[in-house]
Amino acid sequence: MTYVITQSCCNDASCVEVCPVDCIHPGPDEPGFGAAEMLYIHPDECIDCGACEDACPVNAIFPDYEVPDAFAPYVDINAAFFEFTGEQDEPAPLPPPGAKIPGGPLKVAVVGAGPAGWYVAEELAATRRCDVEITVIDRLATPYGLVRYGVAPDHLDTKEIVSGFAKTARHRRVRTRYNVEIGRDVTHEELLGAHHAVVYTTGAGEGRSLGLPGEELPGSTSAAELVGWYNGHPDRAALSFPLAHERAVIIGNGNVALDLARLLLADEEALQASDLAPAALSALAASGIREVVVTARRGAEHAAFTSPELRALADDPHLDVVVDEADLGSLPTDADLTERDAGTFAALQKADLLRDLAARPRTDAAKRLVLRFGLTPTEILGADTVAGVRFDTGEEIEAGLVVRATGYRSAGVAGVPSEEGSGRFLHEAGRVTGSRATYTAGWAKRGPSGVIGTNRACAAETVRTLLDDYAAGSLAEPTGEPLDDLLAARGVIVVGQTGWNTLDTHERESGKEIGRPRAKVTDREEQVRIAALARV
Known part of the structure; x- marks a missing residue:
């Protein structure tokens, strides 16, 4: 076995x-x-x-x-x-853990309660080099960031990763302060004044613009907006999208694009079994979309999705996945690959799966997903609302919804230098350049790449840098007003982990009553009201 x-x-x-x-x-x-x-x-x-x-x-x-x-x-x-x-390479030697650091406790604020933030908190809580006090902060009233508001609502197994984050939140070295926004409730400098160091793990939650004519039309949207809507993000839960037309076009072919396609084509039974936001569930259950065309600028050999994501769609008996064999001429074969590593294995898995799909006979499934390659969009068509997309080949695809799934950008933080365009923080091994005692991890550090677990090694690098800086005497003792005093003086309603647990229980119990995993509360004021039934 x-x-x-x-x-x-x-x-x-x-x-x-x-x-x-x-x-x-x-x-x-x-x-x-x-x-x-x-x-x-x-x-x-x-x-x-x-x-x-x-x-x-x-x-x-x-x-x-x-x-x-x-x-x-x-x-x-x-x-x-x-x-x-073949035989696996020897792993690189782990960096030495470093010597014990006298004094303390080291006070660190981690801003962003998504996966990267929790991996940073976990690394800090586990260190034996010094005593640490960790405060995990998020501008939303709910923790878990990408897992709650980004992971597809039908990927319930993936969402189970929060059980580990919840364990970290219970650690004696960790406290949580949700519903606190840096720049609104407290400045970056004030936060630094209350801590030895601040780590920003604020992710990348803004959609990228392609600058196309017609991009501003109703029915043209970013993946960030659509994903936030169906996951019940408080900033996007009130959005609405035209779902009556039989076809939608998605520009970009990463895993997010395939998630979007799967949700747009899902039947009501699958939607009910997910933790989709209530308003989105009603809208998608009544949707008229029967075909989603996922387009990519480059050839099939550069497909950004992973083979597990495509395999799940290929195995769906209710869905016809259409791939044109003519688009696959540049795909590698086993004989073409001289490098035999994880990257080329992934490329071969995708290539074989795409070839299998192209060879399949068409089915009579009620809905279909079409994968297209080598199409660069030049204009989103329509007068008062989206009517389709024109590509550089001259081809036009009629559609009532066009989604840009071409990446995310970070919003940045006032007072902290960031890269123009991407919004990510410029750094050296996690240490933000041009800002004292400031660090970063996750997508805010490296851009929107990798999967949830990728953040773990990323966080470990940042924490090593931070602890080495503390050992070297580079982090000044905090002399500013304590964070809780600042928040109390300004009347900020803080939600702690106990408050979140109350809201979490409320959502799960409400969901159980209607046969769903949870019934998400999407209004921020209502989230805070329910959380306030518990003590911070």
Whole structure:
């Protein structure tokens, strides 16, 4: 028997840490980790101990005899990875933990309660170099950022990763202050005055503009807006979108684009089983969309989606996934690939899957997803509302909804230097350049790349830098007014972890009454009101 990693792998690598025989690859310290779509278990080296299954935060690991039918291909995929890549490279040596730091406690504010923020808090809480007091802050009244408001609402296993974050929130070194916005309730300098260091993990939540004519038309939107709407983000829950036309076009073909396509084409049963926001559920259940065309500027060999994401769509019996064989001439074959690493294995997995889809006969499924390549949009068509998209080839595709899924940008923070255009913080190993005692991790640090678990290694690098700076005496003692005193004087209503737990329980119990995982509260004032029933 062997254990098998399946579709919802988040690359968190908790499984790697607990494996007693080092049979899970690539690990965070191995060369192929950054390019890997997921992690894999070597079937001949696994000793069936089950430690990885217990450690996995997203329920992605199963004994081979218990792998659900929907994930059956992953038994062979895990084995194929090792057949393709051969003997694994030696991991890079871990940096030394560093000497004990006298004095303390080190006071750190972590701004942004999404995955990157919690990985930073986890690393700091676990350090033995010094005592630490960690305050996790978020401008929203709810924690978990990307997991609550970005992960697709039907990916409930992926959302289970928050159980680890909740454990960190209970750590004796950690306290939480939600519904607190830097720049609105307290300035960056005031926050620095109350702490030795500030770490910004504020993500990248703004959609990118393509600058196309017609982009401002109703029915033209960004992935950030549409994803925020259906996930019930308080800033976007009140938006509305035209869903009556039978076709939607998505520009860009990353995993977010495929998530959008899947949700736009989902039937009511699938929508009910998700934690989709109530208003979005009603709108999507009544949608007239029957076809989604996902377009990409470059060829199929550059497809940005991962093979697990496409495989899930390909296996949906209610959906016809259409790929034109003529678009696939530049895809690699096994014989073409001289490099045998995680990146080229991922490329081959995608290529084989696309070829399989192109060879499939068309079905009579009621809905279909069309993947197109080599199309650069030049104009969004329409007079008073979106009517379609024109591409550089001269082709026009009629549609009532056009979504730009071409990346995200960070909003930045007043008083902290950031890169023009992307909004991310310029840094050296997580230390923000041009701002004292200021650090960053996650998408705000490296841009919108990787999956949830990628943030873990990113956070570890930042925390090493911060602790080394503290050991070197580079972080001044805080002399400003304590954060809680500032917030109290300004009448800020603070939501703590206990308040969030009250809101979380309310949503789950409300959902249970109507047969759903949760009924999200999307109005910020209502969130705060419910959370206030508990003590901070």
